[in-house]
Amino acid sequence: MDPLLVAEAAINGILLGGVLALLALGLNLIFGVVDIVWIAYVELVMLGMYAVYWLVTLWAWPVVLAGMAAVGLVAILGILVHLLIIAPILSSPPVNQLLATGGLLFFLQSFATFLWATDHRSLRLALPILEVGGMFLSFARLLAFAVSLLAMLGLYLFLTRTYIGTAIRAVSQDREAIALMGVDARKVYIVTSGVGGAMAGLAAALLIIQYSVHPYFGAAFGPLTFMIVVLGGLGNMFGAVVGSLLMSEVISVGGIITSTEMAYVVAFVLFIVAMFVRPEGILSRRE
């Protein structure tokens, strides 16, 4: 095995980890605050990818502008999902919540198939491949990673430096006590769903420059995102980032050493083992 190839795969793993972390953070943020797992979260990413695709191919929008539009559109979509589907079932049993957001997943997949058929659609951007010390790195991936890092920094500053961000963290800790401080938890849920949607929209913009979109895009990234979130510990933001990098490394480097399919097998086996050893997530402290 050429060590240069492995090094290249390792770097690609980190780059993929950035975008995955974005998704894991968005999903985790919503779970931590609203306490409902959005099974259909990555389906929102799929819709965002279509949004960029159609804006660019049909209306000839510049990719950057279309990407920003996707952030806004999916943020609004996130708020709508909360108001129409999540809010009415907030106090329902968890299994009903699971069925509702799972139902949304199938609805969005089928609706996308109905509208746009199962064709794989790609922007076919001619982005350069950079050669660094004998390794070939895709500019699109580097860009996606850099933007993901900036978005994570932005999210961190939002959650720690603003009052609404601080309130979001407080709601995830004690929603009854925060109400006594004059905070309407329902408004915090709406803001959180919007922010979570915006993260999905940004991930969509960063993924459409690397992958083609189809109605079942979520089937590839959805389970991976959930695995990462659970691996890092539900509600644990730092764990989500660590889990993303870990899993994307396993998949990327494992894919070079064996095959991509085998790498996914290894990743999920590792996940199952981790769940036996640390059911609360790899970064959980033992009481």
Added chain:
Amino acid sequence: MLSLENVSRTFGGFRALQGVSFEVKQGELLGLIGPNGSGKTTLFNCVSGALRPSAGSIRFRGEEVGGLTPDRICHRGIARTFQIPRPFKKLSVLENVALAAHFGHMTREPDAAARARARDVLRLVGLPSDEAARPGLLGAAGLKKLELARALATGPALLLADETLGGLDLEEMRQAAGLLRRIRDEMGITIVWVEHIMATLMRVVDRVVVLDHGEKIAEGMPREVAEDPRVIEAYLGEKLVLG
């Protein structure tokens, strides 16, 4: 300032509060006592909006507040503390209080003003106001103070204080009781104070309301109430000790 009329609250078949009526006057420091399970905390929950009263009316400054959500009631000027402190452990002490200062008012305060007010309140209760102080490093007395500081930062006209002395040693109790008095005397905040530690409470409050099995059984000056046969019976024949 606060008037309760026939307030009742049932949980299934259990009547936690039955037709409780009393008034709290502006500037008063009112003690609310009663044996365990007599409905004190349920009453606080009804006034602060955590529970909707099953019947009756709760009027604050002339307006009905029964059934409003807790955040609305907070904006009207009622704050409460919890018996067991519930700080946001992952936030700093200052962030805990600044949140209350920012969101507790009808008109959101700008960033700097809310932070400055949070620092003032922390100084008043005697807690560190630097960015580094974490709730995890505070002891029992410190957490009680943080609970009070968060409530005060919302700028209340009425404070519902739930067992501010529980878990404190004698010196800390003396300080905490003194602090409640200062909050009333210097800030002009009306206080309803639920407490188990009777000797301290009876010395500090102006008036006492006694609940037993969800009903009001006595109301009056501490000394009168302590002599009331119904109160003595409720407390299993123990006469309340006045300091």
